[in-house]
Amino acid sequence: MRVAFELNGTPQYLDVDPGEPLVALLRRLGMKSVKEGCDTGDCGACTVLLDGRAVRSCLMVAPQVQGRKVTTVEALGTVDDPHPLQRAFLDAGAVQCGFCTPGMVLVAYELLGRNDDPTPDEVREAIAGNLCRCTGYVKIVDAVLLAARWKREGRWR
Amino acid sequence: MRLQGVRRFHLARDVEEALSLLSAYDGRGALLAGGVDLLRVPGREVEGLIDITRMGLAFVDGAGGRLRVGATTTLTEVLESPDTAHYAGGVLAEVLRAVAVPPLRNMATLGGAVVSAHPWADLPTALVALGAEARWVGDTEGRGSVEELYQGEFRGLFRKAVLTEIRFPPWEGAFAYEKVGRSATDIALLNACCGLGMDDGTIAWARVAVGARPERGERLPWAEEALVGQKAGPALWAEVGRLVESKVEVGDDRRAGGTWRRHTAGVLVARALARAAEKAAG
Numbered sequence: 242m243r244v245a246f247e248l249n250g251t252p253q254y255l256d257v258d259p260g261e262p263l264v265a266l267l268r269r270l271g272m273k274s275v276k277e278g279c280d281t282g283d284c285g286a287c288t289v290l291l292d293g294r295a296v297r298s299c300l301m302v303a304p305q306v307q308g309r310k311v312t313t314v315e316a317l318g319t320v321d322d323p324h325p326l327q328r329a330f331l332d333a334g335a336v337q338c339g340f341c342t343p344g345m346v347l348v349a350y351e352l353l354g355r356n357d358d359p360t361p362d363e364v365r366e367a368i369a370g371n372l373c374r375c376t377g378y379v380k381i382v383d384a385v386l387l388a389a390r391w392k393r394e395g396r397w398r
Numbered sequence: 399m400r401l402q403g404v405r406r407f408h409l410a411r412d413v414e415e416a417l418s419l420l421s422a423y424d425g426r427g428a429l430l431a432g433g434v435d436l437l438r439v440p441g442r443e444v445e446g447l448i449d450i451t452r453m454g455l456a457f458v459d460g461a462g463g464r465l466r467v468g469a470t471t472t473l474t475e476v477l478e479s480p481d482t483a484h485y486a487g488g489v490l491a492e493v494l495r496a497v498a499v500p501p502l503r504n505m506a507t508l509g510g511a512v513v514s515a516h517p518w519a520d521l522p523t524a525l526v527a528l529g530a531e532a533r534w535v536g537d538t539e540g541r542g543s544v545e546e547l548y549q550g551e552f553r554g555l556f557r558k559a560v561l562t563e564i565r566f567p568p569w570e571g572a573f574a575y576e577k578v579g580r581s582a583t584d585i586a587l588l589n590a591c592c593g594l595g596m597d598d599g600t601i602a603w604a605r606v607a608v609g610a611r612p613e614r615g616e617r618l619p620w621a622e623e624a625l626v627g628q629k630a631g632p633a634l635w636a637e638v639g640r641l642v643e644s645k646v647e648v649g650d651d652r653r654a655g656g657t658w659r660r661h662t663a664g665v666l667v668a669r670a671l672a673r674a675a676e677k678a679a680g
């Protein structure tokens with residue numbers, strides 16, 4: 242079947258299998274930041290933004306995005322020109338193996354879109370559904386708080 | 399995603415279309431709301447997915463002290479609505495904050511939570527305590543209290559009907575919700591939802607429900623009777639907590655033992671009563 246949606250600002254109109262998981266479609270389209278960890282909604286590695294809200298792409302089929310906007314980390318920044326939020330993750334030492342990082346960045350991006358002065362507990366609540374097996378979370382919370390400060394200072398895009 | 403065998407996907411425009419598709423698939427189709435449950439079930443074969451999230455059933459309306467919520471409203475939308483904050487001492491916001499994590503609440507719908515009705519889930523206990531009413535459309539239009547639905551064959555009903563709305567009655571008083579899990583985002587090992595109305599320091603009405611026993615949330619009418627007409631205060635909460643501990647029906651499962659559940663039920667009910675009373679007074 243055909244589905245039309247917007248991926249990182251670019252309109253898409255393509256053939257999908259009606260039961261194709263959204264995570265599989267996005268990876269097929271080259272969005273390799275979207276990881277499949279658990280496939281049951283528990284780990285958050287497959288997180289994407291749907292109309293600005295963080296969702297689990299492993300618990301969706303591709304046609305559910307018909308007419309909607311999907312954002313992955315690829316839309317935020319590049320290796321040469323990282324988004325301030327990505328820069329904050331680097332500066333705070335919040336990235337080790339990196340498998341959880343795209344999901345962490347997206348839930349943080351959603352949080353900061355609503356609240357650019359979160360408390361540490363609000364950050365913890367926002368990232369609570371995203372598992373990280375490396376960092377111990379402390380540096381991730383630091384990174385989001387640093388990014389929030391930059392956002393309040395206007396160092397954002 | 400674990401669901402197998404999907405051959406077709408439909409975005410239903412309205413309830414009539416969803417129902418006619420459901421009947422055309424004759425048991426091989428499924429209504430898809432947030433998909434958090436449906437798409438996760440391993441091994442289930444569904445030929446036709448019928449997406450019901452674009453039929454105008456996402457709304458929260460708190461006019462007149464009651465609350466009406468459309469079945470496909472996401473848990474986040476319910477949680478963020480100012481009407482939810484004002485209803486029955488803000489208890490639904492307490493319950494919803496205890497459900498999973500924000501990205502899952504962005505997907506899962508209230509209707510999906512009512513129909514999936516996991517025995518360990520948070521919402522069924524609160525819906526039963528609050529006297530919520532479900533409205534649906536199948537061969538005919540129907541309505542009934544969630545409490546009664548859960549005592550009957552509701553799963554069969556919602557294979558042939560679309561749940562359209564959940565209505566919460568007005569309460570002069572307040573409710574509170576308590577949950578224990580192994581972590582802040584775990585499912586409940588036990589949960590309790592209690593509500594109180596007060597008249598000059600005396601309990602005018604009371605609602606007590608305990609869930610994840612491991613059975614689904616149920617009201618404890620004898621605990622409610624023990625409260626009505628009594629003087630509100632810590633001594634009463636402790637006494638009713640002991641009563642719950644002695645009489646509540648609990649069991650063992652792989653997550654917790656019955657002895658622990660029995661004791662904890664008394665503790666959670668006492669805590670919920672104390673908080674509900676505080677809110678009702680304030």
Ligand SMILES: Cc1cc2nc3c(=O)[nH]c(=O)nc-3n(C[C@H](O)[C@H](O)[C@H](O)COP(=O)(O)OP(=O)(O)OC[C@H]3O[C@@H](n4cnc5c(N)ncnc54)[C@H](O)[C@@H]3O)c2cc1C
Pocket residue numbers: 281282283428429430431432433434435436437438450469470496497498499502505506507508509510511512513514518519520521556559560561562583584585586
């Ligand atoms: C990782 C994870 C953690 C979770 N943690 C919690 C928790 O802590 N507490 C808790 O209470 N719950 C928890 N849940 C369960 C979750 O909240 C519910 O299962 C969810 O609300 C289901 O809603 P949905 O819209 O996604 O339903 P769906 O998956 O879309 O549907 C579920 C079922 O209901 C049917 N259905 C849906 N809407 C309707 C309708 N309007 N009319 C008729 N039938 C309908 C579907 O056909 C399907 O059979 C968790 C789930 C996951 C995956």
Ligand code: FES
Pocket residue numbers: 276277278279280281282283284285286287288297298299300
């Ligand atoms: S892969 Fe989707 S939540 Fe783990």
Ligand code: FES
Pocket residue numbers: 335336337338339340341342372373374375376
């Ligand atoms: S950095 Fe390795 S899982 Fe988070």
